[in-house]
Amino acid sequence: MAKKWNLIVDVERCDNCRVCFLAVKDEYIGNDFPGVSAAQPPQGHNWLDIKREERGSYPIVEARFYPVMCNHCDAAPCMDVAQGAITKRPDGIVIIDPELARGRKEIVDACPYGAICWNEELQLPQAWPFDAQLLDAGWTRTRGEQACPAQVFRTIKVEDAEMQRIKAAEGLEVLQPELGTKPRVYYKNLHLITTCFVGGTVVKRVGGVEECAGDVEVVLKQGGREVGRAKTDFFGEFKIDKLEPNSGSYQIEAAAPAGRATLQFDLAADSRYLGVITLAA
Numbered sequence: 001m002a003k004k005w006n007l008i009v010d011v012e013r014c015d016n017c018r019v020c021f022l023a024v025k026d027e028y029i030g031n032d033f034p035g036v037s038a039a040q041p042p043q044g045h046n047w048l049d050i051k052r053e054e055r056g057s058y059p060i061v062e063a064r065f066y067p068v069m070c071n072h073c074d075a076a077p078c079m080d081v082a083q084g085a086i087t088k089r090p091d092g093i094v095i096i097d098p099e100l101a102r103g104r105k106e107i108v109d110a111c112p113y114g115a116i117c118w119n120e121e122l123q124l125p126q127a128w129p130f131d132a133q134l135l136d137a138g139w140t141r142t143r144g145e146q147a148c149p150a151q152v153f154r155t156i157k158v159e160d161a162e163m164q165r166i167k168a169a170e171g172l173e174v175l176q177p178e179l180g181t182k183p184r185v186y187y188k189n190l191h192l193i194t195t196c197f198v199g200g201t202v203v204k205r206v207g208g209v210e211e212c213a214g215d216v217e218v219v220l221k222q223g224g225r226e227v228g229r230a231k232t233d234f235f236g237e238f239k240i241d242k243l244e245p246n247s248g249s250y251q252i253e254a255a256a257p258a259g260r261a262t263l264q265f266d267l268a269a270d271s272r273y274l275g276v277i278t279l280a281a
Contacts, residue, residue, distance in 0.1 A: 007156075196271040250265055
């Protein structure tokens, strides 16, 4: 079996420094790579972009960032309309031919991820070509990985069976798997973007005054079954993650020597702050 290129992106490590974004700009603006890519225009194209997702509500809110680019899909919809202007190499890289694709604006609309840009001057659809020109020259990392100070990216060339083993072992996911496009860009910790969390603040009464209750065991249940567990921090706050949006009714149970508390709630499309939960003796 042939080894193919894959990219792993760790969402948890990305802090939106945008060095990868600039590295791709530096590689392609003003530079032609025959057979791989025509030059990227100075403005208007983001072949590697950084998306932002916010979860939660005051006072427990978090913002996460994740790089997006051409996914180099094994079942690429763009290839279906390209009529030979797009090819998939034996190493898995999808190439929009910078000559054959001229004038083919319908290729832009064929990408369900919005990863293909239209070069008005050249009348050419363009996307990130997985830095094929660098890998062909002996590089083992993409420009984005080479430049990233946070080690967000991992460029690997392995057989498909080995990639599936890595995917299972590391809990990797792809964007919009329901599309069935079979991307070769995988995401680690994608739950920080796609799922919900619930959080709250646990307090206890001491001499008639409410105080933050740290180190309290908080259990999340659904239908009587435990689905998550956390301990409160010094400020009495807790967070339980990886909950599916619109997943229905839950129960929070908090227990400590100072007392117990329960709370019923429904989870809709967004993460929730459940407010102050007071332990009762």
